[in-house]
Amino acid sequence: MHDLLCAVPVLESPRLQLRSIDRGDLDRIYALHSDPRAMRYWSFPAWTAPQQARDWFLRQQHFCAQEEVWPWAVVRREDDRLIGLFTLFAVNRLQRRAELGYLLDSAHWGRGYAQEAARLVLAYAFDALELARVEADIDPRNSASCRLVERLGFQREGLLRERWHVAGEIADTAFYGLLAREFLRG
Template identity: 60%
Template sequence: MQAPTEHPRDDLPLLEGARVRLRGFREDDLGDFYAVHSDPVVNRYWSFPAWTDPSQARDYFASAIGGRDADRMLCWAIADLDNDRLIGATTLFAINRPQGRAEVGYALSASHWGRGLAQEALRLVLGHAFDALELRRIEADIDPRNAGSCRLIERMGFVREGLLRERWCVAGEVSDSAIYGLLATDWRAKNL
C-alpha cells in the first residue's frame, strides 16, 4: 500500500507540540476536513455556513494547498500527535511581511474542544509567526458571541481592540466582529 500523499512545501514547516502536530494537508485528510466544516456547531460563528456538499471541502482544500506562500498564506492541518489524523486546521493569512502583520484563523472538531488542543496549536502558529517569520502583529476576527474563541484568544495574550458592527452576513444572519491584536513584544514577554 502506498503512503498517503502529503503536499510538502519548504515554506510550511512541520510544527509539533505535546499533543498536536501542525503539518501540510494530505489527500487522506479530505473526509476529516469536510467533517470539521460541515458541523454546524463548529461553523456557527464562521465566515461561511457549514458545508453541505463534499465538493466544498475539495475546493477549499485545493485553495489552501495551492495558496500556500510564506508571504501571503500558510495553512496547517491540526493533527492528533498519536495517530496523525486531522482534527482541525489553522491558517496564517493576509500575511504582509513588509508591514510585519498577519491574521490567524482556526477550527477544531467539536469532539476535541475543551482539552487545550486549540491553544496548543495556536501557540505553535504564533511562535512560528513571531520567530521564524519575524512578524510584529497578529490579528484575529471573532464573532463576539463566540465566547469560547474569545476566551482562547485572550488566554493567548490577544487584546480586544475594537468592534466592527454588522461586518458579516452568513446564511442571512448579520453579525459583528470583535477585532483582537497580539504584538510580538507582548508575546515574548508572556512566553519567556
C-alpha cells in the same frame, strides 16, 4: 490537482503535531467544515457537499503559492488523528502582520488543544516569519474563541459593527490584536 496544499514546516508540542495538509486529508477537512457546531460563527455556512472541500483546496493552493496563507493540519500524536486546522492568512511580510484562523473538531473542545496549537503557530509567526502583529476577527458571541485569544495575550482593540452576512445572519466583529512583545508563550 497537486497532492500537497503547500509545504509548511512541521511544528511539535507534547500532544500535537502540526503539519502540511494534503489531498488525503480532504475527508476530515470536509467533516470539520460540515459540523454546524464548529461552523456556528464562521465566515461562511457549514459545507453540505464534499465537492466544497475540493474547491476550497484549489482556492487555498493559489493563496499558498503567493505565501499569503500558511495552513497547518492539527494532528493528535497519540493516534495520528487530524483534529483541526490552524492557519495564518492575509500574511503581509512587508507590514509584518497576519490573521490567525482556527477550527477544532467539536469532539475535542475543552482539552487545551487549541491553546497548544495556537502557541506553536504564533511562535512560528513571530520567531520564523518575524511578524510584529497577529490579528483575529471574532464574532463577539463566540466566547470560546475570545477566551482562547485572550489567554494568549491578544487585546480586544475594537468592535466592527455588522461586518458579516452569513446565511442571512448579520454579525459584528470583535477585532483582536497581538503584538510580538505581548505574546504569552505559556
